[in-house]
Amino acid sequence: MDIIFKTCPECGKKSIQPIQDDYLEEDGVVIPSLEYFQCASCKAVFFDDAAMRRIEALRGISKRISSRKVHAIPSSRVKPA
Ligand SMILES: [Zn+2]
DSSP states (O other): OOOOOSSOTTTOOSOEEEEEEEEEOTTSOEEEEEEEEEETTTOOEEOOHHHHHHHHHHHHHHHHHHHHHHHHHHHHHHSOO
16 A cells, blocks of 8 residues: 555644554444554544545445434334323
């Protein structure tokens, strides 16, 4: 994997390192074995095009699942027992 960032845009240090690991997004979506980059200095995380495509593909799936859940909860509450 090519290192796309040599200098960290966040802190300006040359501390960008390639990482391959499960990546946990803020909303709990996990992208398994994702290749991405992290600054060893300020811990900022960066993604290349391939990583972005994997995230978008996985998030597209998770959005469809969560939207089904959102629809199911109100309809069951609306119906009187
Ligand atoms: Zn940094």
